[in-house]
Amino acid sequence: MRLHILAAALAALAAGPALAQDYDSPSAMLKAFYKPYIAGDLPDDQEGFRSEWLNSLYQADEEATPAGEMGAIEFDPYIDGQDYQITDFNIDELEVGEETATVEVTFKNMGQPTTITYDLVYENNGWRIDDLEGENADFSYRLSEIFEAARG
Template sequence: MRKLILVAALSLTATGTSTALAQPFRTPVALIEALYAPYLGNGDTSERDAFFSDSLTRLYETDAQKSQGEVGAIGFDPVINGQDWDIADLRVGEAEITGQSALVTVRFENFSAPVTLRYNLVNEEGNWQVDDIESTEGDTRWTLSEIFANAQY
């Protein structure tokens, strides 16, 4: 009986996790908070693409095809502006919504270095999604879509 209860509990947990990603993000802030949750918790960022717009997903897919199995245009994780993370003091700004678009500024420290990123979001059929990311401060400023556009293969 104990095994049956444990199996049922694990099934509900697994279903709840995958269902959370499948549900639409009704607000831009909810999307950003969900995007950063694995970076602050278990570290499993494998479901990150569920947060991206159709357009951004196509850019990643095209990059993967053109890079032919090599490192593509993006050699870092744009969500943390680096390759590794130890995030502290995450602050998600209020969304500036204009029609079906929104801007959200995110600030945090990664290994004690300040990071500021601006997220451009789009509402795709009632679901807010990341459409572009921009690093707005520091020595290296970039926009994700521009990195893809300027990639040399």
């Protein structure tokens, strides 16, 4: 019986979410990151897609937010909204170096043209999201600045 449980646990780990993988190109990482959004599914835990620095901002925000309250991020910055129906998805690698990259992602979210520019870093054997900037006529934002403003 224990062997069956161990085998099932190992199989579950082996089939774990895409975020546990290391991606050798910025485009490959962002395609995997957006895959659940495009499919209309709820995204898995995104921690594995983020840099250590960006994860530290999320962690600090979580620790500073009282239980039951909303943290600094009141929307999904990766889709520039809360609800989503992603179409016309495109990735443009604007600048790719050995350790950093700037990548523009464009798509329509519920028919609304959306542009998000990513700052990526290569760390822990793969590309990770380090920051992003949402460009929208009503509200442009930089993710790290939202966290900074919440800290006061």
